[in-house]
Amino acid sequence: MDPSQAVREGLLPLLPRLRRLARALAGQATDADDLVQMVLERALTRAAQWRPDATLDKWVFAIARNAWRDELRARNRSQRLFAEEEAGATTADAASAPAQKLELAAALAALPPDHREVVALVLVEGLSYSEAADLLQVPVGTVTSRLARARATLQAHLGKDA
Amino acid sequence: MNPIDDDTLQAYVDGELDAEGSARIDAALAQDELLASRVQQARALRAQLRALFDPVLDEPVPARLSALLRPASPQAPMAATPFVAASARRGFGARRRHTSRRWLVPGAAVAASIAVLAVALWWHAGSALVRTHDGRQFAAGALSHALDQALASEPDPHASIAIGLSFRGADGHICRTFIERSRPALAGLACHDAAGWSLPVLSAAEKTERDELQQAASDLPAAVQAAVDARIRGEAFDARQERAARDAGWR
Structure with a gap:
């Protein structure tokens, strides 16, 4: 089987998880699916670089995280408005979502990217600290300290209204 | 005095501690x-x-995403996936704007080389569209029917007419882009008003036999794109909005 074929077949069952990760990173559903599209295009382009000894989910999650960072940088360059807009972005699209969910989504959107990605990888996607550290190419201690600070911020947000 | 630091507690919650470490926290928690x-x-x-x-895990994966992973083989032509897309405001949205206004048509389909013809007489003279x-x-006829009934979110690869974007124009009327896949193919914009679906723009999309392996993803003819840009207010309908608009009679 050629690598591209193997990657195509392997990615198909990963699409729901990839969409979940993208939603946790990008916030809005439409943005998240645009991110997923970008990730799939990149993954197929780079299919030859994937080695079957590397798990495909970590490989494509790394592509997703990097694509998201690229997109943030591009946005930052083109619009200084980014921070304000992003802070107002909602993750839960349903207007009927409970207020608590919307608050959590808003708090997550307001986190710095460093914190948001560890939350997405560890707390949403369920990666271990060392898997997240590998993917982000930082020491495990960095993952845990970012995660602790992100948690403190999110809990402060949620506790405020409780 | 609490001997358990925050990092350890966090590791406990995240299942990162070994059995011994977990047992130690368990014991401390009781106290x-x-x-x-x-x-x-x-x-x-x-x-x-x-x-x-x-809940994202349980959502249906949008066809435009799964379609990217389908093998490109002549035996298995890509299903038509003209998708309705909201053109968002920025960033990913800008990309969406770029990628969404395309026609994804099966098989040997309509590629982009577009000669804008005012209206090709031969087309509507002989047909009842x-x-x-x-x-x-x-x-009229099948075109009117498709505009009334077809949903871009539920494409029919065998239909001769495919619907692209639907949106509400600045004048309040709902407009839809479409492509008619006969030869030579035509694309256009239709806007709904009391007298039916008026056709402010019709444009020829020249049919070229492209690589059969590839989905033909052609940009909207420039004239149609321009007409969309001139009219659209806000974002294009998503699948839910499209269906709701149909159910409301495109008013």
Whole structure:
């Protein structure tokens, strides 16, 4: 089987998880699916670089995280408005979502990217600290300290209204 | 005096401690209410995040995404996936704007080389797809039917007419882009008003035999794109809005 074929077949069952990760990173559903599209295009382009000894989910999650960072940088360059807009972005699209969910989504959107990605990888996607550290190419201690600070911020947000 | 630091507690909650470390925390929790409440808070946050994002796992994957992973083989032509897309405001949205206004048509389909013809007489003379009323052109027959009924979110690869974007124009009327896949193919914009689907723009999309392996993803003819840009207010309808608009009679 050629690598591209193997990657195509392997990615198909990963699409729901990839969409979940993208939603946790990008916030809005439409943005998240645009991110997923970008990730799939990149993954197929780079299919030859994937080695079957590397798990495909970590490989494509790394592509997703990097694509998201690229997109943030591009946005930052083109619009200084980014921070304000992003802070107002909602993750839960349903207007009927409970207020608590919307608050959590808003708090997550307001986190710095460093914190948001560890939350997405560890707390949403369920990666271990060392898997997240590998993917982000930082020491495990960095993952845990970012995660602790992100948690403190999110809990402060949620506790405020409780 | 609390010998358990925050990092250890976090690792406990996240399942990162070995059995011995976990047992130590378990024992401490039984003794220390404050510690127990911190653990409970951290667990609650985890659960809330999962509750927020896990529903994504149960959503149907949009066809435009799964289509990217389908093998490109002549034996298995790509299904038509003209998708309705909201053109968002920025960033990913800008990309969406670029990628969404495309026609994804099966097989040997309509590629982009577009000669804009005002209206090709041969097309509507012989067919019953266009009628003229008060000097304006309106959709008729199968075109009118497709505009009334077809949903871009539920494409029919065998239909001769495919619907692209639907949106509400600045004048309040709902407009839809379409492509007619006969030879030579035509694309256009139809806007709904009291007299039916008026056709402010019709444009020829030259059919070229492209690589059969590839989905033909052609940009909207420039004239149609320009007409969309001139009229659109806000974002294009998503699948739900499209269906709701149909159910409301495109008013």
